[in-house]
Amino acid sequence: MGERFLWRLIATAREQSGPDTLAGVRRLLEEEAAPEVIRFHRELVGVHRRARGWDLLAAFGTLPGAGGIAGFADAISWLVLRGRRDFRRVLADPDELASWAVEPGEIAAAAGLLRAAPERLLPPHDPEEDRRVFEEAIRQALGVAEPAGPPPGEPLQTDRESLRRRYPRLVARYGLAAPDLMPGQR
Secondary structure (H helix, E strand, O other), X not given: OOOHHHHHHHHHHHXXXXXXXXXXXXXXXXXXXXXXXXXXXXXXXXXXXXHOOHHHHHHHOOOOOOOHHHHHHHHHHHHHHOOHHHHHHHHHOXXXXXXXXXOOOOOHHHHHHHHHHHHHHOOOOOOHHXXXXXXXXXXXXXXXXXXXXXXXXXXXXXXXXXHHHHOHHHHHHHOOOOOEOOOOOO
Protein backbone atom coordinates (compact mmCIF):
# COMPACT_ATOMS: atom_id res chain seq x y z
CA MET A 1 0.00 0.00 0.00
CA GLY A 2 2.92 2.35 0.44
CA GLU A 3 1.46 4.17 3.45
CA ARG A 4 3.88 3.02 6.14
CA PHE A 5 5.58 6.38 6.62
CA LEU A 6 2.26 8.20 7.00
CA TRP A 7 0.84 5.78 9.58
CA ARG A 8 4.11 5.59 11.51
CA LEU A 9 4.27 9.38 11.71
CA ILE A 10 0.61 9.61 12.80
CA ALA A 11 1.17 6.94 15.49
CA THR A 12 4.24 8.76 16.81
CA ALA A 13 2.36 12.07 16.84
CA ARG A 14 -0.53 10.47 18.77
CA GLU A 15 1.86 9.00 21.33
CA GLN A 16 3.80 12.21 21.81
CA SER A 17 1.04 14.80 21.52
CA GLY A 18 -2.01 13.22 23.09
CA PRO A 19 -5.25 14.78 21.93
CA ASP A 20 -3.55 17.36 19.67
CA THR A 21 -2.27 14.89 17.10
CA LEU A 22 -2.23 17.52 14.35
CA ALA A 23 0.27 19.65 16.32
CA GLY A 24 2.40 16.55 16.74
CA VAL A 25 2.29 15.83 13.00
CA ARG A 26 3.38 19.39 12.25
CA ARG A 27 6.24 19.14 14.74
CA LEU A 28 7.42 15.80 13.34
CA LEU A 29 7.28 17.12 9.76
CA GLU A 30 9.52 20.02 10.82
CA GLU A 31 12.14 17.43 11.74
CA GLU A 32 11.94 15.66 8.36
CA ALA A 33 13.84 16.48 5.18
CA ALA A 34 11.84 17.71 2.18
CA PRO A 35 11.72 14.31 0.39
CA GLU A 36 10.11 12.69 3.44
CA VAL A 37 7.63 15.56 3.80
CA ILE A 38 6.68 15.08 0.14
CA ARG A 39 6.36 11.33 0.71
CA PHE A 40 4.07 11.95 3.70
CA HIS A 41 1.82 14.22 1.66
CA ARG A 42 1.62 11.84 -1.30
CA GLU A 43 0.69 8.97 1.02
CA LEU A 44 -1.93 11.22 2.66
CA VAL A 45 -3.38 12.08 -0.77
CA GLY A 46 -3.64 8.35 -1.53
CA VAL A 47 -5.40 7.65 1.78
CA HIS A 48 -7.85 10.50 1.16
CA ARG A 49 -8.66 9.24 -2.33
CA ARG A 50 -9.23 5.72 -1.05
CA ALA A 51 -11.63 6.96 1.63
CA ARG A 52 -13.59 9.23 -0.69
CA GLY A 53 -16.88 7.44 -1.27
CA TRP A 54 -20.60 7.93 -0.81
CA ASP A 55 -20.87 5.42 2.04
CA LEU A 56 -18.36 7.28 4.21
CA LEU A 57 -19.73 10.69 3.20
CA ALA A 58 -23.26 9.69 4.23
CA ALA A 59 -21.99 8.28 7.54
CA PHE A 60 -20.09 11.47 8.30
CA GLY A 61 -23.26 13.38 7.42
CA THR A 62 -24.83 12.06 10.63
CA LEU A 63 -22.05 13.51 12.82
CA PRO A 64 -22.23 16.97 14.37
CA GLY A 65 -20.00 19.44 12.56
CA ALA A 66 -19.01 17.13 9.70
CA GLY A 67 -20.09 19.61 7.03
CA GLY A 68 -21.38 17.35 4.24
CA ILE A 69 -19.52 17.44 0.92
CA ALA A 70 -17.83 20.74 1.78
CA GLY A 71 -16.32 19.29 4.97
CA PHE A 72 -15.62 15.78 3.68
CA ALA A 73 -11.85 16.31 3.39
CA ASP A 74 -11.76 17.58 6.99
CA ALA A 75 -13.75 14.53 8.11
CA ILE A 76 -11.34 12.16 6.38
CA SER A 77 -8.40 14.03 7.94
CA TRP A 78 -10.04 13.68 11.36
CA LEU A 79 -10.32 9.94 10.77
CA VAL A 80 -6.68 9.70 9.61
CA LEU A 81 -5.57 11.48 12.79
CA ARG A 82 -7.27 8.72 14.81
CA GLY A 83 -4.74 6.26 13.39
CA ARG A 84 -4.45 3.39 10.94
CA ARG A 85 -6.50 0.86 12.89
CA ASP A 86 -9.51 3.17 13.34
CA PHE A 87 -9.23 4.34 9.73
CA ARG A 88 -9.41 0.77 8.41
CA ARG A 89 -12.27 -0.16 10.75
CA VAL A 90 -14.38 2.77 9.54
CA LEU A 91 -13.62 2.17 5.87
CA ALA A 92 -14.79 -1.43 6.32
CA ASP A 93 -17.90 -0.35 8.27
CA PRO A 94 -18.71 3.38 8.46
CA ASP A 95 -21.20 2.70 11.28
CA GLU A 96 -18.06 2.22 13.44
CA LEU A 97 -17.96 6.03 13.68
CA ALA A 98 -20.55 5.58 16.44
CA SER A 99 -17.74 4.20 18.64
CA TRP A 100 -16.46 7.71 19.38
CA ALA A 101 -17.96 10.88 20.79
CA VAL A 102 -17.49 13.63 18.24
CA GLU A 103 -17.86 17.23 19.36
CA PRO A 104 -18.90 19.97 16.92
CA GLY A 105 -15.78 21.69 15.64
CA GLU A 106 -13.54 18.67 16.23
CA ILE A 107 -13.70 17.61 12.60
CA ALA A 108 -13.11 21.13 11.27
CA ALA A 109 -10.00 21.32 13.49
CA ALA A 110 -8.47 18.46 11.47
CA ALA A 111 -8.50 20.59 8.30
CA GLY A 112 -4.86 21.53 8.79
CA LEU A 113 -3.64 18.00 8.11
CA LEU A 114 -3.79 18.49 4.34
CA ARG A 115 -1.88 21.76 4.69
CA ALA A 116 0.80 20.46 7.07
CA ALA A 117 3.27 19.22 4.42
CA PRO A 118 2.82 22.12 1.96
CA GLU A 119 3.25 24.65 4.78
CA ARG A 120 6.37 22.84 5.99
CA LEU A 121 7.89 23.12 2.51
CA LEU A 122 7.33 26.87 2.20
CA PRO A 123 10.42 29.02 2.74
CA PRO A 124 10.19 30.68 6.16
CA HIS A 125 10.49 34.43 5.40
CA ASP A 126 9.31 35.00 1.85
CA PRO A 127 7.57 38.22 0.90
CA GLU A 128 3.86 37.66 0.29
CA GLU A 129 4.12 37.73 -3.53
CA ASP A 130 6.86 35.08 -3.56
CA ARG A 131 4.88 33.01 -1.06
CA ARG A 132 1.91 32.73 -3.45
CA VAL A 133 4.21 31.54 -6.24
CA PHE A 134 5.76 28.93 -3.92
CA GLU A 135 2.36 27.80 -2.65
CA GLU A 136 1.09 27.20 -6.17
CA ALA A 137 4.28 25.36 -7.17
CA ILE A 138 4.05 23.17 -4.07
CA ARG A 139 0.36 22.41 -4.70
CA GLN A 140 1.11 21.40 -8.27
CA ALA A 141 4.08 19.24 -7.25
CA LEU A 142 2.29 17.49 -4.37
CA GLY A 143 -1.15 17.00 -5.87
CA VAL A 144 -4.56 17.71 -4.42
CA ALA A 145 -6.24 15.26 -2.08
CA GLU A 146 -9.80 16.31 -2.65
CA PRO A 147 -11.20 17.17 -6.06
CA ALA A 148 -14.13 19.57 -5.94
CA GLY A 149 -17.62 18.17 -5.78
CA PRO A 150 -19.16 14.91 -4.69
CA PRO A 151 -17.42 11.53 -4.65
CA PRO A 152 -17.47 9.42 -7.80
CA GLY A 153 -20.14 6.81 -8.34
CA GLU A 154 -23.80 6.56 -7.55
CA PRO A 155 -25.07 8.55 -4.53
CA LEU A 156 -26.76 6.73 -1.67
CA GLN A 157 -30.28 7.22 -0.41
CA THR A 158 -29.97 9.77 2.40
CA ASP A 159 -33.53 9.98 3.68
CA ARG A 160 -34.04 9.30 7.40
CA GLU A 161 -35.19 5.72 7.03
CA SER A 162 -32.39 4.71 4.66
CA LEU A 163 -29.80 6.21 7.01
CA ARG A 164 -31.37 4.47 10.03
CA ARG A 165 -31.11 1.10 8.27
CA ARG A 166 -27.59 1.68 6.94
CA TYR A 167 -26.07 3.25 10.10
CA PRO A 168 -28.15 2.09 13.07
CA ARG A 169 -25.51 2.86 15.72
CA LEU A 170 -24.65 6.28 14.30
CA VAL A 171 -28.29 7.33 14.10
CA ALA A 172 -28.95 5.97 17.62
CA ARG A 173 -26.02 7.98 18.99
CA TYR A 174 -26.31 11.23 17.04
CA GLY A 175 -29.83 11.24 15.62
CA LEU A 176 -30.68 12.99 12.39
CA ALA A 177 -30.92 16.76 12.16
CA ALA A 178 -32.78 16.80 8.86
CA PRO A 179 -34.68 14.26 6.76
CA ASP A 180 -32.29 14.75 3.88
CA LEU A 181 -28.65 15.29 4.85
CA MET A 182 -27.47 15.94 1.32
CA PRO A 183 -30.18 17.82 -0.60
CA GLY A 184 -30.49 16.91 -4.22
CA GLN A 185 -29.26 13.34 -3.71
CA ARG A 186 -31.48 10.33 -4.20
